[in-house]
Amino acid sequence: MRPxxxxxxxxxxxxxxAIEFRTRTAFxxxxxxxxxxxxxxxxxxxxxAVAALDLAPGVLWVIFTFSGLLSLQRSFGVEQAERxxxxxxxxxxDREAIFLGKALANLLFVxxxxxxxxxxxxxxxxxxxxxxxxxxxGVALLAAVGLVAIGTLFSAMAxxxxxxxxxxxxxxxxxxxxxxxxxxxATSTLLAGRPSQEAWPxxxxxxxxxxxxxxxxxxxxxxxxxx
Amino acid sequence: xxxxxxxxxxxxxxxAPNAPVALSITGRRFDWLLVAAVACMAVAFxxxxxxxxxxxxxxxxxxxxxxxxxxxxxxxxxLGIVALMSIVYLWLRDERADxxxxxxxxxxxxxxxxxxxxxxxxxxxxxxAWWTWDARLTLTLFLWFLTAGYLVLRGAVDDAAMRARYSAxxxxxxxxLIPFIHLSxxxxxxxxxxxxVLKPDRPSLPNEMLVTLLVFFxxxxxxxxxxxxxxxxxxxxRDALRGLESEGGDR
Amino acid sequence: MIIAQAGAPPDTAAYYHVAYAWAVAVYVxxxxxxxxxxxxxxxxxxxxxxxxxxxxxxx
Amino acid sequence: xxxxxxxxxENVVLxxxxxxxxxxxxxxxxxxxxxxxxxxxxxxxxxxxxxxQQRVSIARALVHEPRVLLLDEPYxxxxxxxxxxxxxxxxxxxxxxxxxxxxxHNIAQGLAVATHAAVMHGGRVLRLVRRDDLDSANYADEYxxxxxxxx
Numbered sequence: 001m002r003p004x005x006x007x008x009x010x011x012x013x014x015x016x017x018a019i020e021f022r023t024r025t026a027f028x029x030x031x032x033x034x035x036x037x038x039x040x041x042x043x044x045x046x047x048x049a050v051a052a053l054d055l056a057p058g059v060l061w062v063i064f065t066f067s068g069l070l071s072l073q074r075s076f077g078v079e080q081a082e083r084x085x086x087x088x089x090x091x092x093x094d095r096e097a098i099f100l101g102k103a104l105a106n107l108l109f110v111x112x113x114x115x116x117x118x119x120x121x122x123x124x125x126x127x128x129x130x131x132x133x134x135x136x137x138g139v140a141l142l143a144a145v146g147l148v149a150i151g152t153l154f155s156a157m158a159x160x161x162x163x164x165x166x167x168x169x170x171x172x173x174x175x176x177x178x179x180x181x182x183x184x185x186a187t188s189t190l191l192a193g194r195p196s197q198e199a200w201p202x203x204x205x206x207x208x209x210x211x212x213x214x215x216x217x218x219x220x221x222x223x224x225x226x227x
Numbered sequence: 228x229x230x231x232x233x234x235x236x237x238x239x240x241x242x243a244p245n246a247p248v249a250l251s252i253t254g255r256r257f258d259w260l261l262v263a264a265v266a267c268m269a270v271a272f273x274x275x276x277x278x279x280x281x282x283x284x285x286x287x288x289x290x291x292x293x294x295x296x297x298x299x300x301x302x303x304x305x306l307g308i309v310a311l312m313s314i315v316y317l318w319l320r321d322e323r324a325d326x327x328x329x330x331x332x333x334x335x336x337x338x339x340x341x342x343x344x345x346x347x348x349x350x351x352x353x354x355x356a357w358w359t360w361d362a363r364l365t366l367t368l369f370l371w372f373l374t375a376g377y378l379v380l381r382g383a384v385d386d387a388a389m390r391a392r393y394s395a396x397x398x399x400x401x402x403x404l405i406p407f408i409h410l411s412x413x414x415x416x417x418x419x420x421x422x423x424v425l426k427p428d429r430p431s432l433p434n435e436m437l438v439t440l441l442v443f444f445x446x447x448x449x450x451x452x453x454x455x456x457x458x459x460x461x462x463x464x465r466d467a468l469r470g471l472e473s474e475g476g477d478r
Numbered sequence: 479m480i481i482a483q484a485g486a487p488p489d490t491a492a493y494y495h496v497a498y499a500w501a502v503a504v505y506v507x508x509x510x511x512x513x514x515x516x517x518x519x520x521x522x523x524x525x526x527x528x529x530x531x532x533x534x535x536x537x
Numbered sequence: 538x539x540x541x542x543x544x545x546x547e548n549v550v551l552x553x554x555x556x557x558x559x560x561x562x563x564x565x566x567x568x569x570x571x572x573x574x575x576x577x578x579x580x581x582x583x584x585x586x587x588x589x590q591q592r593v594s595i596a597r598a599l600v601h602e603p604r605v606l607l608l609d610e611p612y613x614x615x616x617x618x619x620x621x622x623x624x625x626x627x628x629x630x631x632x633x634x635x636x637x638x639x640x641x642h643n644i645a646q647g648l649a650v651a652t653h654a655a656v657m658h659g660g661r662v663l664r665l666v667r668r669d670d671l672d673s674a675n676y677a678d679e680y681x682x683x684x685x686x687x688x
Contacts, residue, residue: 003557011554019542078540087538087597091555150400157393161383171380171397174373178407181415201414209407216403220396223317226389261509268505272498281487283480288490291497298501337508341501348497352490433481450505454512461516468519471526 005100008093012101013108019078020109026074027112034067034117042124052125057187060121061180064114064140065147068176069169071109072151075102076159089225099221103152103214107144114140132190135199139190142203143183145210150175153217157224175213182206264453267446271297271439279439291349297443298341299367301451305335306370306402308455309377313398316391325391326466328398330458332377334451339371362416369408373401387466538594541583545574545593548582549600556601564600571629572596573622588616595623599630606630606637612646624649644677658684 003011020027041059042052079085088098118136122129151172158167186202275293282289312328315321346364347357358364377397384390432440539548549568553561569575572592582590591614598606608627612620627650631637641647648654648668654676655665663683671679 003554008555011551015540015543015547015551018547019540022542078542081541084538084540087552088555091552092557093555153396153400157380157396160389161380161393162385163379163383167380167383170372171376174369174376174408175400175404177369178404178411181411185414205407205410205414212403212407213400216400220400223392223396272502276498280481283487286487286490288493288497290494294497294501334508337504341504344500344504345497348493348500352488352493435481454508457509457512457516461512461519464516464519464523468523468526471523 002092005094005097008097009100009104011093012088012098013104016075016078016102016105017108020105026071027109030067030071030109031113031116033070034063034113035120037063037067038117038121038124053127053191054188056121056125056127056191057184059125060118060187061143061184063117064110064143064183065173065176065180067113067117068110068144068147068151069172071113072106072148072155072172073165073168075106075152075155080159085225095222095225096218099152099156099218102156103148103217106148106152110144110148111141114144127191128193132193132196135190135196136187139183139186139199139203139206142206142210143179146179146206146213147172147176149210149214149217153221153224156221160224178205178209182209258453258457260449260453260456264446264450267442267449271443271446274442275439279436280433282436285353288349288352291345293440293443295342295345295349296440297447298338298345299363300444301447302335302338302342302367302370304448304451305331305338305455306374309335309374309398310402313395313402316395317399320391322387322391322466325395326462327455327459328394329381330455330462332374332381332394332398333458334454336371336374336378337454338447338451339367339374342367343371360415362412365412365415366405366408369412370405373404377401539582539590539597542581544579544581545569545585546578548593549597552597553600558601564602568596568600571599571622571626573618587614588619591615592619592622595626599626602630602633602635604635606635608637608639608641610641611639612641612643620646644680648676656680656683 038059041055041063045055076085079088089095114137118133118140121127122133127133151168154168154171158164158171161167182202182205186199186206189199189202190196271293275290279290279293281287308331309328312324312331316324316328343364346361346367350359350361350364351357354361377394380397381390381394384393540551543551546565546569549565550561553564553568558564566575569578572595574589574592574596577585577589577593582593585593591611595611606627611623615623624646627637627639631650631652637650639647639650652668653665654668654671656663
């Protein structure tokens with residue numbers, strides 16, 4: 001009997017996470033890139049001229065964008081190596097489940113990075129901890145869903161082309177603009193301590209983006225596979 | 228996109244045409260649409276340069292408005308064709324739709340380039356800065372990157388069917404993205420309204436200027452369609468040649 | 479938008495000349511690009527056509 | 538089609554889950570046992586020899602007890618133990634009523650499991666005969682004759 005969409009998605013995600021967990025180096029590499037980037041950015045600005053509070057949202061979301069791209073770069077590499085994709089395509093699971101599984105694995109990967117980087121920013125930029133920070137985790141996850149939906153689809157396409165490493169950022173970044181904009185604005189209103197209702201319009205933008213592109217990318221994925 | 232020109236340019240079944248047919252398609256046939264387009268553009272430019280009054284506050288620079296806005300309209304038309312043909316390709320898997328999307332994408336990038344360069348040229352004298360993150364101009368900037376990405380993607384895939392599928396997927400997703408960028412850009416502008424000396428909003432133009440604008444709209448649209456058709460015919464010949472060369476190769 | 483009557487409007491003609499010249503250059507340049515690529519393809523097609531000693535697929 | 542970074546057991550368990558096998562653990566152990574790789578269950582596929590990897594990929598293909606099996610040169614790269622394991626497994630599957638198409642250049646191994654034998658050349662089936670009707674001793678000569686004649 002054919003596994004359901006949900007169960008096969010989880011099978012694929014578990015497989016990716018198992019591989020990721022076994023070769024942990026990739027996760028640590030991206031993590032170091034993110035936290036190091038946060039520190040380096042602090043030096044890039046004259047701390048006396050610009051308040052750390054104003055810097056934090058921009059730094060956070062530039063770092064998340066590029067560390068996200070780094071982690072998405074490899075998401076289809078493992079399938080490419082041993083032509084394992086054929087194995088997946090032969091099995092009776094839905095093509096969409098392959099995409100959702102890989103996207104879920106990427107999401108957990110990116111969320112792991114965010115889980116460490118946000119406290120690092122709070123610490124290094126001495127932001128006020130407490131409730132806004134918790135909402136910030138939610139905003140980060142919401143944005144991560146959008147980034148991962150787009151990134152996973154374009155990673156699937158880019159890995160089959162000649163200039164894969166260059167193509168993924170070039171295709172994805174325009175799509176990241178609304179996500180990064182919405183998330184950064186929501187972050188700055190939260191960090192400025194203003195009532196979270198003010199961040200609501202940006203959260204609506206993120207939620208709408210996630211819904212539209214999660215569905216669109218899932219439906220588009222089968223078209224990226226050979227007949 | 229008149230269906231007549233659509234069919235006569237590919238007047239045979241969609242499998243790769245062989246040499247004699249391809250040659251006739253791109254032979255030195257008289258391209259009346261292109262001639263009409265050039266004539267219309269000439270009329271538009273002459274009218275704007277000689278027969279349109281100078282605007283009081285902005286001076287002659289205001290005339291850039293005609294070229295700038297008409298190019299934007301044509302760019303949107305071209306990108307609309309890309310999105311539409313992307314959907315048609317995924318639905319019918321007809322290579323002509325893919326070829327038309329490719330042509331419209333390239334022409335769209337040309338018009339976007341004009342919009343993106345004339346914008347700052349107009350902004351500098353009026354707003355005092357080359358780039359002011361004006362909502363529409365910023366939207367054009369991201370559209371430019373999207374279209375450039377589309378063409379780079381086409382260049383990066385060798386297999387024709389895969390190229391067509393990938394570019395169709397990107398074409399549709401890009402169309403879905405535009406409202407989100409539109410929202411972000413306009414949100415951005417309401418939060419940080421730039422110091423506007425003179426907001427060139429909807430054409431509350433005196434009618435001489437309005438007529439010039441409409442003439443430019445018409446001329447640019449015809450030019451856009453003529454360029455797309457010309458580029459489409461080139462693509463037909465190029466694919467025919469590729470078909471022959473690869474076929475010659477495997478013998 | 480007010481049509482300039484009395485006082486002289488600011489002299490910003492330079493920008494508009496550059497803009498128009500640039501726009502025409504881009505349109506004509508792109509047109510030339512298509513023609514040159516098309517000419518190259520047509521000449522190779524003609525070469526294949528005339529040099530078609532090899533058996534060609536019947537239409 | 539194996540994931541080098543995963544262990545033998547994980548690869549086969551993955552296949553079992555993908556095909557919706559009800560008792561994943563039992564099916565995996567059975568498949569590994571049949572291909573005599575049970576003892577290497579927790580080894581990384583990356584660390585195995587070509588022959589062992591071949592046996593694991595066959596185990597992976599058999600874990601959901603497919604009714605129809607297409608095998609293209611499964612014996613290549615297999616050592617003696619692997620070949621024997623494969624032959625026994627195929628015989629067992631055939632016994633359970635499964636249908637198999639086995640493509641091999643090794644006539645002896647092919648005849649060991651086949652119920653019918655066909656000779657193909659240039660994409661065409663030259664001869665199809667039941668296993669019992671053919672005289673296995675000089676089948677190889679007939680084969681050469683057929684293929685030699687038709688070349």
